[in-house]
Amino acid sequence: MSEIDLTTKIGNLALKNPIILASGTAGYGYELEKYINFNEIGGFVSKGIYFDPRKGNDSPRIYETPCGMLNAIGLQGIGVKRFRDEIIPFWEKYDTVFGVNVAGETEDEYVKVVEYLEREKRVDFFEINLSCPNVHEGGKSPSWDSQKTFSIIKEIKKISKKHIMAKLSPNVTYIEEIAKAAEEAGADSISLVNTFVGMAVDIKTKKPQIKNVFGGVSGPAIKPMALALVFKVFKSVKIPIVGMGGISSAGDILEFIISGASAIEIGTATIVDPRASLKMLKQLKDLMRALNHKNIKDLIGSIITGG
Amino acid sequence: MDKKEWGDNYFSLFLKDKEISEIVFPGNFFMVKIPYFESGAILPRPFSIARVFKEENVFELFFQVVGKGTEVFSKLKEGDYLEILGPLGNKFPIKTEKKIIMVAGGRGISPFLYLSEILKREKKDFLLIYGGKSEKDIKFRHYLSSYNTLFITEDGSYGEKGLVTDFLPKGAFTVFSCGPEIMMEKVYEFYKKTNSEVFVSLEERMACGTGVCYGCAKKIRRGDKIEMVRVCQEGPVFNAKEVVWDE
Numbered sequence: 001m002s003e004i005d006l007t008t009k010i011g012n013l014a015l016k017n018p019i020i021l022a023s024g025t026a027g028y029g030y031e032l033e034k035y036i037n038f039n040e041i042g043g044f045v046s047k048g049i050y051f052d053p054r055k056g057n058d059s060p061r062i063y064e065t066p067c068g069m070l071n072a073i074g075l076q077g078i079g080v081k082r083f084r085d086e087i088i089p090f091w092e093k094y095d096t097v098f099g100v101n102v103a104g105e106t107e108d109e110y111v112k113v114v115e116y117l118e119r120e121k122r123v124d125f126f127e128i129n130l131s132c133p134n135v136h137e138g139g140k141s142p143s144w145d146s147q148k149t150f151s152i153i154k155e156i157k158k159i160s161k162k163h164i165m166a167k168l169s170p171n172v173t174y175i176e177e178i179a180k181a182a183e184e185a186g187a188d189s190i191s192l193v194n195t196f197v198g199m200a201v202d203i204k205t206k207k208p209q210i211k212n213v214f215g216g217v218s219g220p221a222i223k224p225m226a227l228a229l230v231f232k233v234f235k236s237v238k239i240p241i242v243g244m245g246g247i248s249s250a251g252d253i254l255e256f257i258i259s260g261a262s263a264i265e266i267g268t269a270t271i272v273d274p275r276a277s278l279k280m281l282k283q284l285k286d287l288m289r290a291l292n293h294k295n296i297k298d299l300i301g302s303i304i305t306g307g
Numbered sequence: 308m309d310k311k312e313w314g315d316n317y318f319s320l321f322l323k324d325k326e327i328s329e330i331v332f333p334g335n336f337f338m339v340k341i342p343y344f345e346s347g348a349i350l351p352r353p354f355s356i357a358r359v360f361k362e363e364n365v366f367e368l369f370f371q372v373v374g375k376g377t378e379v380f381s382k383l384k385e386g387d388y389l390e391i392l393g394p395l396g397n398k399f400p401i402k403t404e405k406k407i408i409m410v411a412g413g414r415g416i417s418p419f420l421y422l423s424e425i426l427k428r429e430k431k432d433f434l435l436i437y438g439g440k441s442e443k444d445i446k447f448r449h450y451l452s453s454y455n456t457l458f459i460t461e462d463g464s465y466g467e468k469g470l471v472t473d474f475l476p477k478g479a480f481t482v483f484s485c486g487p488e489i490m491m492e493k494v495y496e497f498y499k500k501t502n503s504e505v506f507v508s509l510e511e512r513m514a515c516g517t518g519v520c521y522g523c524a525k526k527i528r529r530g531d532k533i534e535m536v537r538v539c540q541e542g543p544v545f546n547a548k549e550v551v552w553d554e
Contacts, residue, residue, distance in 0.1 A: 024520070031518040059524055059525060271515040271522075
């Protein structure tokens with residue numbers, strides 16, 4: 001039986017396989033250590049990190065919706081100092097691509113976080129969280145605006161030599177414009193999608209099910225919309241794309257890759273089952289074999305439309 | 308897996324695993340995966356340990372149908388397999404010289420079933436106060452008859468009539484409570500000015516159980532600060548004086 005080649009590249013990042021654990025669904029890593037061997041996964045993105053520690057939103061923070069969930073955690077986090085002192089050393093012992101999800105309430109804060117962690121050799125890339133729907137005033141996120149997207153990425157590129165991945169929001173009219181703005185500003189790659197803004201109401205108390213009122217919808221329910229956005233962005237930029245949104249099987253992974261993603265992120269599936277990523281990795285090899293594919297790189301953007 | 312239907316929407320699942328039966332302790336919980344997704348439910352559900360039958364390597368999870376997830380579990384058939392994660396979480400701290408008072412409301416009886424057995428085996432002095440709305444909510448009557456239990460119903464249809472908080476003994480105890488949050492808060496209010504310590508098993512919507520999602524956070528006092536603490540990681544059992552009872 002021939003070996004299946006699952007190695008892939010996101011620009012200068014070389015991955016063992018296309019599976020990355022998505023920010024906010026895998027903690028800082030240590031929480032999952034007893035369930036999975038990080039050496040087996042393609043990459044890992046930390047929980048979003050602000051410069052200072054953050055308390056996050058009040059509870060209830062989550063609510064299950066059909067085939068998905070709503071969350072408004074509010075980026076509870078430990079801040080850059082503890083992140084550098086406690087989390088980065090944890091990652092020294094693992095051989096996988098490691099990214100830091102960078103958050104900020106202002107443009108300056110994004111830059112400050114990157115500046116603080118720029119010299120950390122273990123950090124392979126920064127995923128710039130332009131898109132958390134739960135923290136900015138009125139739920140606005142910078143990636144709703146192509147100028148803000150451009151300016152944040154541009155400022156970060158001035159001070160960072162690391163790979164910069166721009167994480168986009170799906171809650172926009174023309175995602176192509178935002179993606180192009182990130183590309184023009186020098187982003188090395190684009191990851192999408194973050195969660196879709198949603199809500200749910202308790203009909204007895206008439207109160208929203210989430211304290212924050214609005215939350216982000218994730219899980220299998222969003223997969224078709226996420227896939228469409230990945231394909232739209234694939235058609236409009238030249239930089240590589242990391243696709244995500246409700247992936248819960250090897251078939252889902254291939255759909256995103258065929259639609260243009262060079263790698264994918266697993267999010268809510270890890271919440272459902274901490275071993276989901278490795279289960280999908282095994283499934284992916286079997287599926288590639290069954291479909292007579294040897295090299296996953298050959299499948300990136302191999303979609304056939306028309307004809 | 309084996310199942311028992313208690314009536315009135317209460318069920319027990321019996322699962323077999325030698326290692327889990329040996330190590331699990333009251334306070335611990337399990338995340339039980341939804342076995343099929345037709346219901347649209349995807350997230351695993353938390354269940355606290357109810358009883359352990361060590362000779363048979365069997366442990367029991369007790370629940371009431373309250374939503375989509377519990378409905379799926381109530382429809383499982385004998386012999387079905389379930390994927391579970393656990394035991395997770397901390398334990399009720401039983402190392403105390405004081406008499407132990409356990410206060411349970413409704414399905415909050417779960418952890419005190421096995422705990423009663425453990426306390427009796429360890430020859431500790433204890434009292435279990437178990438309340439519900441009516442006799443429909445009082446289960447495990449035969450099992451609990453071997454332990455020092457005070458049954459209470461709001462309508463008086465079984466045991467004493469009233470609320471569990473009407474029957475709390477005065478004195479200095481180690482108090483454990485599990486059930487509706489308002490009940491646990493009142494238990495704490497009752498004992499906070501005494502020499503008693505109160506520990507409560509908190510419930511919050513939970514998604515992962517592993518600590519990755521930060522969904523199940525509760526406001527907890529740490530020194531002079533109030534922090535959002537993950538129930539699945541640092542709980543579910545908390546010292547009641549650390550809990551911020553404002554919600």
